[in-house]
Amino acid sequence: MHSKVHQKPSSIMPDFKTEKRKTFDNEYVKVYLKNKTQFANVKTLLSELQSVRRVNITENSETDLTVYPSKIYSADEAIQEIEVSLEAFFSGSPIDPVIENKGLSSISEKAYFEIIDKISNFGQSLEKYKDLYDKFDEEGFRNFFLPYLNSISTRHTATGETFNKIGKTDILIQDENGLNVFIAECKLWKGEGEAEKAIDQLLSRYVTWRDEKIAIMFFNKTVKKFGDIIDKAIAAFKLHKNFKSYVGSRNSTSHSFIFANPDDPGKNINIELIMFNCI
Known part of the structure; x- marks a missing residue:
């Protein structure tokens, strides 16, 4: 027996709508899209969310997506992550909006800072969903950002816990040739001493001579x-x-620095400090 949970839809956006439903004792989420050509892309995006177990494209009277939450997340929590991800997805074009091949790290200054701005905007959206981010540790925050970072370019791939140099960096974006274009670390804020350690970790363990554009993301809980x-x-x-x-600052919680590469002091590295308040 299928029953619908009668409630006001949790979100009505120009581009999508979500709706919680229930079959027997199992809750799931319906996602409706205005743009019918985006079902495959959105299915891929939602399938990578940590609150989601499975996504199906469903053909009924109209095509929609059926999303089943993972075991440790409720349907309401899954809706929160779905909505913040889709808001970010539809707020900008997912068709290679930025990443211009230029320079040793295969990414232009414009591309780098556009990625930074997208991370900032996505993280600020997360700050609205306390029930969601309360579950996140450093790994959870990293996994939250990865599907979105994978959606902003068709020619680049974002991976987590990826070997680079002598360690595993939290977020690594590579181009279609496997060359690094962006590295980021996700850290819980534990004081300014931890900030120094985070910089040391990135520069000494993960950044090669060719890596020029990186970021450290701090989450205050x-x-x-x-x-x-x-x-x-x-x-x-x-x-x-x-x-x-x-x-200087790109906004109140995103600040840009130039550092020297420890293996070649004459070579500069862009480091962006990005901070989110999840308390």
Whole structure:
């Protein structure tokens, strides 16, 4: 017996609508798309979400997506992750919006900062969903970003826990030839001492001579007065032995720095500090 949970749809957007349903005791989610050509792309995106167990394209009176939550997530929690992912997906074009091949790391300055801005916007959307991010540790935050990063270019792939140099970096974006274009680490905020360790970890373990554009993403889950934390993180970056210059802020929680490559001090590395308040 199939029954529909009668409730106001959790979200009505210009591009999609979600709806919670129930079969016997099992809840699932229906996703309706305005653009009927995007079902395959959206199925791929949603299949990679950590709250999702399986996604089917369903042919009824109209085509839709049927999404089954994973065992440790409720349908309501799955809807939250689905919505924030689809809001980000439809807010920008998923057809190679940025990544221009230029420079040693195969990515232009414009491309790098557009990726940074997309990460910032996606993370700020996550800040609205406390029930969702309360479940996340560093690995959970990383896994939350990966499907979205994979959706912003058809010629590039984002992977997690990927070997580079002598360690596994949290997020690695590579082009179709397997060349690195972007590296990022996801860290829970535990004080400015941890900021220094995060920089050391990236520069000494994961960054090769050819890697020029990287980011460190901090998630605050315990400390109030978020503005003070941002100031402390910026100060910690400036005190690092490889710091060269502070470029400026892209927004209040995204700040750009130039560091020296520890293996070749004459070679610069762009490091973006991106912070999210998940408390």
